[in-house]
Amino acid sequence: MAFEPQENDIAIIGVAQTAAHARFDGPEVVMIMDCVNTLLGDAGIERPDVGFTIAGSCDYLSGMPFAFVSNVDGMGAWPPVYESHVEMDGAWALFEAWLRLQMGDIDVAMVVGSGKSSPCNAREVFHLQADPYVVAPLGLDPDALAGIQARALIDAGKASEADIAGVVARSRAAAASNPNAQVSGSVSVDSLLAEPYDMAPLRAHDVSPKADGAAAILIARRDRALELSDNPVWITGLDHRIESHHAGLRDLTDSVSTRLAAAGAGVADGPVDVAELHITHAHEEIILRDALGLDDSTAVNPSGGPLCGDPVMATGLTRIIEVARRIQSGEASRGVGHAASGAALQQNLVVVLEEGGA
Amino acid sequence: MARPCAVVGIGQTKYKRRRDELSLDGLVREAALRALEDANITFADVDAFVIGKAPDALEGVVMPELSLADALGAVGKPIHRVHTAGSVGASTAISAAVLVESGRYDTVLTVTYEKQSEGNATWALSGGRSGGQGAGGTFAPWIREYIRRSNAPEHIGWQVAVKDRQNALKNPYAHLHLDDISIEKVKESPMLWDPLHFLESCPSSDGAAAMVITSEDKVSRSPNKPAWVLGHAKRTEFSSFPGRDTIRIQAGMDCAQALYDKVGITNPRKQIDMAELYVPFSWYEPMWLEGHLIAEEGEGWKMTDEGATALDGDFPVNCSGGVLSSNPIGASGMIRCLEAANQVRGTAGDYQVDGAKVALGHAYGGAAQYFAMWIVSSELQPDFS
Numbered sequence: 139m140a141f142e143p144q145e146n147d148i149a150i151i152g153v154a155q156t157a158a159h160a161r162f163d164g165p166e167v168v169m170i171m172d173c174v175n176t177l178l179g180d181a182g183i184e185r186p187d188v189g190f191t192i193a194g195s196c197d198y199l200s201g202m203p204f205a206f207v208s209n210v211d212g213m214g215a216w217p218p219v220y221e222s223h224v225e226m227d228g229a230w231a232l233f234e235a236w237l238r239l240q241m242g243d244i245d246v247a248m249v250v251g252s253g254k255s256s257p258c259n260a261r262e263v264f265h266l267q268a269d270p271y272v273v274a275p276l277g278l279d280p281d282a283l284a285g286i287q288a289r290a291l292i293d294a295g296k297a298s299e300a301d302i303a304g305v306v307a308r309s310r311a312a313a314a315s316n317p318n319a320q321v322s323g324s325v326s327v328d329s330l331l332a333e334p335y336d337m338a339p340l341r342a343h344d345v346s347p348k349a350d351g352a353a354a355i356l357i358a359r360r361d362r363a364l365e366l367s368d369n370p371v372w373i374t375g376l377d378h379r380i381e382s383h384h385a386g387l388r389d390l391t392d393s394v395s396t397r398l399a400a401a402g403a404g405v406a407d408g409p410v411d412v413a414e415l416h417i418t419h420a421h422e423e424i425i426l427r428d429a430l431g432l433d434d435s436t437a438v439n440p441s442g443g444p445l446c447g448d449p450v451m452a453t454g455l456t457r458i459i460e461v462a463r464r465i466q467s468g469e470a471s472r473g474v475g476h477a478a479s480g481a482a483l484q485q486n487l488v489v490v491l492e493e494g495g496a
Numbered sequence: 497m498a499r500p501c502a503v504v505g506i507g508q509t510k511y512k513r514r515r516d517e518l519s520l521d522g523l524v525r526e527a528a529l530r531a532l533e534d535a536n537i538t539f540a541d542v543d544a545f546v547i548g549k550a551p552d553a554l555e556g557v558v559m560p561e562l563s564l565a566d567a568l569g570a571v572g573k574p575i576h577r578v579h580t581a582g583s584v585g586a587s588t589a590i591s592a593a594v595l596v597e598s599g600r601y602d603t604v605l606t607v608t609y610e611k612q613s614e615g616n617a618t619w620a621l622s623g624g625r626s627g628g629q630g631a632g633g634t635f636a637p638w639i640r641e642y643i644r645r646s647n648a649p650e651h652i653g654w655q656v657a658v659k660d661r662q663n664a665l666k667n668p669y670a671h672l673h674l675d676d677i678s679i680e681k682v683k684e685s686p687m688l689w690d691p692l693h694f695l696e697s698c699p700s701s702d703g704a705a706a707m708v709i710t711s712e713d714k715v716s717r718s719p720n721k722p723a724w725v726l727g728h729a730k731r732t733e734f735s736s737f738p739g740r741d742t743i744r745i746q747a748g749m750d751c752a753q754a755l756y757d758k759v760g761i762t763n764p765r766k767q768i769d770m771a772e773l774y775v776p777f778s779w780y781e782p783m784w785l786e787g788h789l790i791a792e793e794g795e796g797w798k799m800t801d802e803g804a805t806a807l808d809g810d811f812p813v814n815c816s817g818g819v820l821s822s823n824p825i826g827a828s829g830m831i832r833c834l835e836a837a838n839q840v841r842g843t844a845g846d847y848q849v850d851g852a853k854v855a856l857g858h859a860y861g862g863a864a865q866y867f868a869m870w871i872v873s874s875e876l877q878p879d880f881s
Contacts, residue, residue: 197552197579204623215865217746219732220732237600270520270555271519383562
């Protein structure tokens with residue numbers, strides 16, 4: 139049964155994304171402006187029609203405190219705008235925009251996620267996410283912790299190295315039809331398993347290739363959404379949760395925070411045709427499929443997912459866009475977008491998107 | 497539709513040059529536990545967490561919500577992280593209010609902090625480049641232009657510097673307790689960025705501030721008086737463009753007007769009982785009085801000069817001592833919002849404004865281009881007539 143939106147429901151009415159560039163030879167703001175111009179043009183509205191704007195980015199990637207300030211140039215802020223910023227993936231900016239629209243006094247919001255990771259060594263930057271007193275000095279960066287997590291998964295009998303390679307092979311094959319992907323193509327599980335270990339049992343291809351990119355979404359309250367769009371995609375659930383920072387306090391083979399967020403967002407309330415998962419290491423897909431309760435009837439990461447292009451800080455928002463596109467096109471009627479932050483899936487956001495009734 | 501919310505718990509740490517005895521976790525937890533105690537609730541009663549701070553580079557910890565989640569009792573729950581430059585503390589308070597007003601979360605714990613002693617703020621405020629001019633270097637030319645336009649006498653800045661430090665003597669949490677502060681001392685202190693002397697500038701502080709914000713139906717759970725959030729507003733404009741007026745800033749005026757319209761205020765000076773304005777450099781008191789439509793253009797400095805902004809004046813400003821007395825950057829904006837709440841709850845101690853019912857909290861950031869403001873009241877529907 140198709141979703142019947144109520145007055146207070148919010149829909150995605152436009153999406154835009156750049157390619158996942160291995161290296162974009164221009165400033166971040168150019169990628170943002172591309173997305174913003176596409177969004178406004180497609181929706182047929184002007185900048186002042188957007189009541190609230192919120193962006194997600196990470197200063198540290200460009201090595202410049204307050205880097206996000208110049209990103210405003212790409213979003214437009216004259217005359218002055220009602221605007222905010224989260225130092226998180228753009229998916230969390232969507233969370234705040236979705237709540238803000240539910241207050242009822244504003245009916246359109248723009249959400250942006252952007253990142254330019256090519257000037258830095260992302261692995262070194264994200265190492266600084268670790269607790270600075272007892273974890274970071276151990277050298278336990280997100281890739282190292284991912285290796286430990288993958289090992290725990292194998293030791294628990296929940297996955298094999300071939301299963302992990304299978305995630306990569308399937309993602310790359312799917313990415314062949316995604317013009318924004320960074321890597322794609324046919325590759326066999328056997329050839330992947332023949333590659334050397336990086337963070338054993340993970341291999342280099344198990345880690346997402348960091349990219350430069352931006353993504354943006356336009357959302358609106360029901361009445362405005364129906365005015366502006368022929369096929370709005372309804373946000374019927376959205377939740378996010380975090381778990382302990384200390385890996386020793388967690389069962390690394392499960393994602394408890396994803397389970398909680400999925401329950402909060404109502405993932406199990408209907409069939410899931412498509413799911414786009416924010417995995418930065420291949421084995422995470424296996425953990426997330428289980429935590430989200432997905433079976434083989436769900437197409438997982440049909441875009442190829444972040445293993446085929448990881449525009450850091452836009453990656454989670456891009457997952458939501460990929461699901462929305464498939465619902466807009468009629469290819470799917472209900473889907474799940476997922477975003478993650480922190481090492482070993484410490485923090486997870488889950489959004490349920492649905493097509494509307496006739 | 498938006499539902500009312502109120503501040504029912506407030507927690508602050510002592511602000512200090514260095515809090516070496518505390519980790520980042522310990523610092524935020526000290527403020528968080530005090531806010532929960534004030535609200536008479538525990539971490540278990542909190543539905544979501546919103547944290548804010550200035551750039552991660554100040555302490556060198558990327559996305560600190562990840563490593564602070566345990567200390568803040570957020571495990572298993574949502575935690576959200578705001579960063580809007582110097583305005584971040586007030587933006588974070590507003591985001592926390594939005595979570596409740598949206599109807600999705602009943603009780604939110606919001607915490608902001610900075611441990612400036614872990615890093616170099618002037619380096620960070622110069623965009624991560626060494627040899628930069630810092631915030632004072634950005635603002636001093638604009639202050640000079642304000643003085644030129646308004647014909648303000650040079651002692652106005654000194655007066656603000658003295659008033660805020662004298663107020664700070666009444667606030668046990670304040671960083672600077674300068675017992676012998678005087679006009680003479682201010683003008684004899686070293687000139688940093690003409691016309692700003694050393695004692696007209698904010699300190700570098702370590703500290704954290706926290707609030708519990710809850711929905712109307714949960715307010716009675718907390719024993720102390722609520723501070724109702726009557727409205728909030730934010731505005732942003734570009735940092736620079738041809739013709740930008742950096743003295744009478746459009747985003748600042750738009751933000752104030754949007755806020756006053758929302759709350760039903762037509763005469764801010766009369767209808768607002770006190771304000772905590774973000775004044776990191778002395779001259780920003782008169783500049784924001786004008787820039788946020790409390791005083792007519794060119795008249796703000798006269799309010800300062802006449803003593804209207806003193807604790808016993810008709811429009812007291814920064815009774816807590818303000819940013820000039822305590823500046824844990826990421827928290828400084830929230831402290832303004834929280835001190836406004838303190839006043840209308842009647843919990844401001846020795847710096848309480850008699851009978852304060854409606855108070856303004858404010859912060860700005862970037863190149864004076866980000867604005868975040870809220871108005872709180874002892875009453876959900878105060879009579880402004």
